[in-house]
Amino acid sequence: MxxxxxxxxxxxxxxxxxxxxxxxxxxxxxxxxxRQEGERARVLATRQARVDMARGAEQMRGGARQMRxxxxxxxxxxxxxxxxxxxxxxxxxxxxAELIDLSRKLPAQADDLERQAEHMAExxxxxx
Numbered sequence: 001m002x003x004x005x006x007x008x009x010x011x012x013x014x015x016x017x018x019x020x021x022x023x024x025x026x027x028x029x030x031x032x033x034x035r036q037e038g039e040r041a042r043v044l045a046t047r048q049a050r051v052d053m054a055r056g057a058e059q060m061r062g063g064a065r066q067m068r069x070x071x072x073x074x075x076x077x078x079x080x081x082x083x084x085x086x087x088x089x090x091x092x093x094x095x096x097a098e099l100i101d102l103s104r105k106l107p108a109q110a111d112d113l114e115r116q117a118e119h120m121a122e123x124x125x126x127x128x
Contacts, residue, residue, distance in 0.1 A: 046127055053124035060117035067110035074103035 073079045080099040087094040 050124045050127045053120050053127070057117040057121035057124065060113055060120065064110040064113040064117065067106045067113065071103045071106035071110070074099050074106070 074083075077096075080096050083099060084094050084096065
């Protein structure tokens with residue numbers, strides 16, 4: 001009888017050990033799936049960030065182009081007079097001297113924006 005009791009306890013212990021191994025394997029597999037999903041999410045987020053940064057760099061270059069175009073337009077006295085009238089109609093005071101000054105500053109500001117855009121584009125290319 002003691003041998004039978006010991007055998008049953010050994011069988012139960014073996015079943016418990018097998019159950020524990022099975023649960024451990026399931027946990028390991030769940031952890032591996034979570035790790036893989038996390039990696040996929042990281043890759044997708046990096047790709048999206050790369051795309052967004054590249055798009056942002058292009059938009060910055062477009063802004064720099066517009067700044068240069070506006071600087072060129074502001075060198076025209078008739079265009080400055082039109083801008084002064086438009087601002088006056090909105091209740092803003094803008095002088096011819098301010099617009100001339102702006103026409104001189106905009107190209108340098110556009111250059112700075114262009115450099116920032118190139119830096120952002122480089123960062124986007126370097127993302128892994």
